[in-house]
Amino acid sequence: MTEALLEVKHLATEFITEQGVARALDDISFHINAGETLGIVGESGCGKSVTSLSIMRLLPRPAGSIVSGEVLLQGQDLTRLAPEEMHHIRGNRIAMIFQEPMTALNPVYRVERQLGETLVLHNPQMSKDEIRAASIRMLKRVGIPAPERRMQEYPHQLSGGMRQRVMIAIALLCEPEILIADEPTTALDVTIQAQILQLLKDLQQETGMAIIFITHDLGVIAEVCDRVLVMYSGRIIEQAEIHTLFDTPLHPYTRGLMNAIPRLDKPAKQVLSTIPGMVPSLFDTPPGCRFQNRCEYAQPQCRATTPPLEGDSDQHQVRCFRFRELMH
Amino acid sequence: MTQYFIRRLLLIVPTFIGITILVFVITRFVPGGPIERMIAEVQQAAMQGGAGTMQSTTSGIGGATLDEDQIRQLEQYYGFDKPVLVSYWDWLIKVVQFDLGVSTRYSEPVWDTIRERLPVSAFYGITTMLITYFISIPLGYLKAIRHNSHFDHASSVVVFIGYAIPSYVVGIILLVVFASNLEWFPMGGFYGDDFDDLESKWEQAADVFYHAALPLMAYVAGSFAVMTFMMKNALMDNLAADYVRTAIAKGMPFREAITRHAMRNSLIPIATHFGNNISVIIGGSFLIEKIFNIDGLGLLGYESIVERDYPIVMGVLVISAILQLVGNILSDICVAVVDPRVQFR
Known part of the structure; x- marks a missing residue:
């Protein structure tokens, strides 16, 4: 096995709030190889975004902090880097795009300035003309028509899809090795969503970058990802190659999610299947499996000890004591 | 536009x-x-x-x-x-025709009377405005960055006291303590009796500021609270904004992200305020002018009402109304300058 591009090992992140300490990430371990697309899926509050913010060290401070674990970018532990060294990683080697293209761009600056800024930060030797040329080239590459004109516009003059394209252009300007896409299509309507997903796939083909794709939409996952992490209440509960996950989901939670997807090949007007119960509060997590209170297969053992994440990390891993029995 | x-x-x-x-x-x-x-x-x-x-x-x-x-x-x-x-x-x-009539009390043209007082009020107004901006913007900035720190709490106490006490009361306290008891500053007036004998322009300017110290403090005490909190709150909002996170995700250091991205957006509400300040400020506060015996526009207006000197009342009104109306438009222009989203039609 070749060395992974990015390897996260036993990462734990906590938030100190007025109600107490919330452990938002607990023992997160995964890796991503060059050119690969890794999906992270889960419901709100499961730790998908916190995972990406932890990798980028963008956690809201002073409340959030990484308490243990490593984030290795080609062997270099990002959690131990000085803040100044981290500036050379962000935007340069790992770039990020966000959910809300409406607010992620500064309303008072022109597109040109917001694009150029990244290049100025990471390639200080570039001249103004070079930066301008590179920015226009990048806008063209992300499919923005008349880029010369768009450069002079303000974000409010662009549509949502255009803004997300600009965000992608900003992220890709320095040719990062990894792009973290945190729900990049959630705020867009479906046709634009498909365009943006296709764009990301095309750009990945051209550049060979790795993409960490965070979403709560299994449909989107199915479309773009090579491998998927399923998160629940701050833990990875299942990890698998994309087809494996959709064909043989092992964890009861993943199965619940699959069952909750409305399907075209089933009779219409059925009651949608749901998972009963609530996610446990992060301030008051039960010992053992986090899914125990909603799991129809829960046993005394599940309430006492945390199941390990078992299996081959490149193939299929699951965090459940009973997955072997449930396989059939 | x-x-x-x-x-x-x-x-x-x-x-x-x-x-x-x-x-x-x-x-x-x-x-x-x-x-x-x-x-x-x-x-x-x-x-x-x-x-x-x-x-x-x-x-x-x-x-x-x-x-x-x-x-x-x-x-x-x-x-x-x-x-x-x-x-x-x-x-x-x-x-x-620029004829404001003749004062019934002084029997001289109203315009001359006003013209005599206007520079005095304008001096106080503009100086107060500058000092207020110089205090409020950096203070609001520091308070936002160190939100909930000891510095933030301590400065809030001072700001709220300044806000709660009417500026004329601040004026009286300053007058009693620093002019009457300690005798550090003069009791009032715009400049000293020996102003015309002073050798250089510098000495004259120093004399004006020596006399202006206490009233300026009274003016500033009243006006910087609102501005400081406006700055702090705007900056706090913008610090949490997504585009600041975007800037940091680009690899920009936090401080730079604040000064380049958050600050610019935080100045929008301050700019909105700018035009309104002009009129209030040049009009002066008659209470402070009265306490410190400053012959400004505010005091003139007040006295002319008491004395029923209507041509002057109307004259002062003309000046302040025009300032207010022009100030409003100026506000709009400022907003349009700092915020590209604003389009006037």
Whole structure:
């Protein structure tokens, strides 16, 4: 096995709030190889975004902090880097795009300035003309028509899809090795969503970058990802190659999610299947499996000890004591 | 955009007429006025004279008064014989020709009186505004960055005290402590008696600021609280904004992300405020001017109301109304300059 591009090992992140300490990430371990697309899926509050913010060290401070674990970018532990060294990683080697293209761009600056800024930060030797040329080239590459004109516009003059394209252009300007896409299509309507997903796939083909794709939409996952992490209440509960996950989901939670997807090949007007119960509060997590209170297969053992994440990390891993029995 | 501002400028005319007509009519109907004042003066003079020499002047006991004929002459002189709107029209025509009339108290042109006072108020106003910006913007910035720190709490106490105490009370306290007890600063006035004897411009400027220290503190104490909190809150909002996170995700250091991205957006509400400040500031606060015995526009306006010196009342009103109206437009221009999303149509 070749060395992974990015390897996260036993990462734990906590938030100190007025109600107490919330452990938002607990023992997160995964890796991503060059050119690969890794999906992270889960419901709100499961730790998908916190995972990406932890990798980028963008956690809201002073409340959030990484308490243990490593984030290795080609062997270099990002959690131990000085803040100044981290500036050379962000935007340069790992770039990020966000959910809300409406607010992620500064309303008072022109597109040109917001694009150029990244290049100025990471390639200080570039001249103004070079930066301008590179920015226009990048806008063209992300499919923005008349880029010369768009450069002079303000974000409010662009549509949502255009803004997300600009965000992608900003992220890709320095040719990062990894792009973290945190729900990049959630705020867009479906046709634009498909365009943006296709764009990301095309750009990945051209550049060979790795993409960490965070979403709560299994449909989107199915479309773009090579491998998927399923998160629940701050833990990875299942990890698998994309087809494996959709064909043989092992964890009861993943199965619940699959069952909750409305399907075209089933009779219409059925009651949608749901998972009963609530996610446990992060301030008051039960010992053992986090899914125990909603799991129809829960046993005394599940309430006492945390199941390990078992299996081959490149193939299929699951965090459940009973997955072997449930396989059939 | 230009069209919008032309329209706004044209709208000044009806607004201005509305304001002035209202006050003009009020001056007509409130009790007292130049004629009544004159009658009172004559009576007083007669009583004093009568008590002194027992010499009866014109009519019976109880002191002299003006006869009907004299009153009619006075009414004619002041224009009170005509209907309100007619004399308002006469006044307006004169105003358009930059003639604000003649003060009934000083018997000199109103414009000259105002012109004498305007620089004094403008000096205080502009200096206060500059000091307020110089304190509020950095203070608000620091408070936002160190939100919930000891520094934040301690400065909030000071800011709230400044906000809670009316500025004239601050003025009185400053006067008692620093001018009367400690004698560090003069009791009042715009400059010292020996101002004209001072050698250089520098000494004269120093003298003005020496006299201005306490009133400026009183002015600033009243105005910096709102501005500081406006700055702090705006910056806090913007620090949490997504585009600041985007900037940091680009690899920008946090400090730079604040100064380049969050600060610019935080200045928008401050810019909105700018135009409104102009009028308030140049108009001056008559209470502070009264306490520190500064011959400014505020004090002039106040005294002219007490003395029923209507031409001056109207003159001060004209100046402050125009400043207010122009200030509003200036605010709009400022907003349009700092916020590209703002489009006036």
